[in-house]
Amino acid sequence: MTKRLEGKTAIITGAASGMGAATARRYIEEGARVLVADIGDEAGAKHAAELGENARFCHLDVSEQDDWQAAVAACTEAFGAPNVLVNAAGVLHFAMIEHSTLEDYRRLVDINQIGTLLGMRSVIAPMRASGGGSIVNFSSIEGLGALQGAVAYASTKFAIRGMTKVAALELGVDGIRVNSVHPGMVETPMIGAVTGGAKLDFTPVANRLALRRIGKPEEIANLVVFLGSEESSYSTGAEFVADGGATATHVFGANVG
Template structure:
């Protein structure tokens, strides 16, 4: 029996990277998972590979109606909804003075508004199930700033704050809400945002653990926060960052 046996999870941005790793880990732990993304081919392939324990649904997290539809389908198909992992996100690099309003709003709409809509959409089914766990994927940029990512940082700080408000409001319904703060994780998101391969070694050597993180390490934290082992954790922020937030800018 896995730690998530009997639980039903909905994971956004789950076609690849951190989201796909979470979907695999959750199924391995005994959960049934609704994989959602806008990258349909990869999402369908992942759900098929996971077998009867998974389904796939297209979900643009900025679309209110699509949230209603995917939550309704998850409950109808799997019988309940116990866990939401708000993982979908965008990253955009630009200096503040060169950040177009359209790019800023696009990042905020996916990262921040998508998380808000997700949390709001699952309150009713989780309440009906007697409780649940919401895991919001923020970032180390939700704990401190970094040059060139003003929109991303704003959205990830917002996720951190919304997590705490939701935890306070939903605790008496048995719904726990926590945020994960990944550091440098080896996924395609950074490489895609920069337009190609990126040499991360100058930053990696400054980390306590001297390596990039793996998507599976974020998935492990998500599984912990989703399961009953974290039953007294809510409103918390959980860095998975190789020690990035243990230091400050004056480190030699």
């Protein structure tokens, strides 16, 4: 039986942990060759080793243009030119607008927004030369609706949503599809980084969702498998939401209790 990503070569950013790591694992399971790209060298190299011979690790600071050029070169040398890019790397920061520092705001723009732009730009030429490909950009439900205390995060996630659509319009003629994924609340190390490692009780959040639970990284990874595969061959410029029903309602219709 043919695997869903057989013959695909993917660069996955933020692939040392969380949703990026889960996506890398699912891509390997579905027959892809994967460049595990992350700023965390130890965790990234360990994860790539665990994934086996069809995975390689590459250090990548997504906000650095030279790092992107090196990552594409490393992928091409190991497996061939990439025909899938998953821009999963991202950081979260909470602060009310009046307490948001310019430094923190720019940090999120550099990683979340500029990192996504540089990633897309770096794979256009190799994808075009090989006849097309798929780019999957991680936005968020905070790229669809506002959240108090998340001005920097929401701004970058709305930006990713917009640049995804522009890229889809520009690159469709080259057979390159570009879509955004919008996860809701998913328990990942990114949340722990914001809370200082403190364990949170997600029950109050879960009780407000249609499914009454928060998501798992693997559930988002399954959606990204679909978008990287030929199963989504007529999907581009679209928003794919996996949020347990968070965006299915408005404030007066939210589930409580």
